[in-house]
Amino acid sequence: MIFNAENILLIGSILLFVSIVVSKTGYRFGIPTLLVFLLVGMLFGSDGLGLQFHDAGEAQFIGMMALSIILFSGGMDTKYSDIKPVLPQGILLSTFGVLLTTIFTGFFIYWISGFSNVSITMSLMTAMLLAATMSSTDSASVFNILRSQSMNLKHNLRPMLELESGSNDPMAYMLTIVLIQFITSAGMGADDILISFLIQFAVGGASGFLLGKLAVVIINKIDLKNQSLYPILLLSFIFFTFTMTDLCKGNGYLAVYIAGMMVGNARIVNRKEIATFMNGMTWLFQIIMFLSLGLLVNPHEMLSIAIPATLIGIFMIVLARPLSVLLCLLPFKKMNISSRLFISWVGLRGAVPIIFATYPVVADVPGSTQIFNIVFFITILSLVVQGTTISWMAKLLHLDTPLEKTGNDFGVEIPEEINTDLRDIVLTEEMLAKGDRLMDMNLPKGMLVMLVKRGNEFMIPNGSLQLHAGDKLLIISESKTK
Structure with missing residues (x-):
């Protein structure tokens, strides 16, 4: 069966439904959700x-x-305050780490291709x-696994890993494109390669910064009457940023990630609606992307390359990635060995390498x-x-830590432009030692109790309300606490 205008919605809806239902089972057994989507695509594909x-x-x-969309959304969730302490490490890993992984793995592939019992033969x-196509860690996989498993890590490892995975795709992309050009043309000089790299980084970084700032200004100034249009407006900015950067010979992936950071770290109206929309779009496109790639592959063709692919994969996991990480992090003496080992282990491959692997196919590169x-x-x-x-690795290396609570249990939010802090507290016997009424609590000036939750019951507070241990208070304060 092939896709056409009559059946694409029917087939697409079935694939989405099956993927989501099966992912629930996979989550129980600790299987990455995105892997489930990939396998569903293979199940429904030509060999299934x-x-x-x-x-x-x-x-x-x-x-x-x-x-x-994934990189922009990841950029929105990347806070300056989180990445500032790990910015040098993240930049080194996302640039030189990718380059070193490419070099180590490339020479290994070339070396094993000379053996007669290995079913591949490749030039250097x-x-x-x-x-190069698989030299970067996959942002979709890293973001998804760290967030879906509600993982929090010591030593700022989580922002470092998310920064690396969100910003290392441009380097892998540029390496892939340059090598395709080198193979399919008469060759490129060292000067041409260097100039191409500099233009991609400079134009991508600058356009991401400027267009991200422009998006913030327009979102805050446009004053749309229909709030549902704000997320769609931002979506148009994402695609505009990618395509305009690409037309200007810059790196579109770097641009959308930086633009996402600009938007995510600025005050914008309707942030809750925008964040909810972007989260849903990110999941939708992750599913579509992994399903498409699963449908694209012919599993029976992988049997002939299973042995060399396994050797290459083990080499990347055990040697290439750890060696690249250790070399990049040599200047940072204060980082302990457990952190270095964990970063080495989180070298996840996912949709990005597969997408980059389609570029040689489209360019008709031999092999x-x-x-x-x-x-x-x-x-x-x-x-x-x-x-x-x-x-499991985080626990083994004693790097896991409880996830910090965000938001409140009341489901109440206030506009971001209002400079206030909204949080909840649970009353204890000690808090009620001087009296069990609200007026007895002696709250600091500028702090008010908005709601009281007792079990499933909500109560509007007043000074004479009798409080019990275990009650939850929703508290608003004049200014945000840091």
Whole structure:
């Protein structure tokens, strides 16, 4: 069966429904949700139930749209205060870490391709291209696993990992494009390669910063009567930022991530509605992207490359990634060995490497189908081996810590532009020692109790209200506490 205008909505709705239902079961067994989506796509694909989807160009387009939204959303959730202490480490990992991983893995691939019992034969440049496509950690996988498992980590490791995964795709993308150009043309000089890198970074960074600032100004000034249009307005900015940056020869992935940071760290109107919309869009496009990539692959073709792909995957997990991380983090003497080992382990591959592996296919690079199948195999291996053991590894290295509470249990929010703090507290016997009425609590000046929750009952407070241990108070204060 092939996709057409008559059945695409029916098939698409079934795929979405099955993916979401199956992901619930996978979550119980600690299987990464995104891996489940990938497997569902494979199950319904050409070697499974027979859905035919073989257009790498369409999959690449879906991937670009999805990554734009995922990276922008990840940027919105990245707070300056969190990444400031780990900014140098994150930048080194997302640039030199990617380059070192490419070099180490590329030489390993070239080395094993010379053995007669390994079913691949590649030139050095083709081996480097294969390594480049999977040299970055996958932002969708890292964001999803860290957040879906409600993981909190010591030593600022979580913001460091999210910063790295959100900002290292541009480096892998540029390496992939440059190597494709080198292979398919007469070759590029060192000066051309360097200039291409500088333009991609400079234009991508500048356009992301400027367009992100512009988005904040327009969102706050446009005064739309229908609040539901604000998230859609922001969505148009995401795609505009990516495409305009790409037209200007910059890196669109870097631009949307930085633009997301600009928006996420600024005061904007209707933040709650925008955040809810972006969260839903991120999940939708993650599912669509992984399903599409699962449908695109022909599983039977991976059997012939299973042995070399397994060797490459193990090398990346055990040697290439750890060695790259340890070299990048050498200047940071205060970072303990447990943190370095954990960062090395969270080298997740996911949709991004598979999408980058479609570029050689579209460019008709010799051996591109083999490259795609190897990358797909290694992605599954990484999600199974690393994705299912991240929380276990954090506990083993004593790096896990309870997740800090955000928001309040009352489900009440106030506009961000109002400079107040809204939080809840649970009363104890000690708090009620001087009296069990609200007037006896002697709250600090500028602090008011808005609601009282007792079990499932909500009460409007007044001074004579008798309080009990276990009551929850929703408190608003004049200014935000830091």
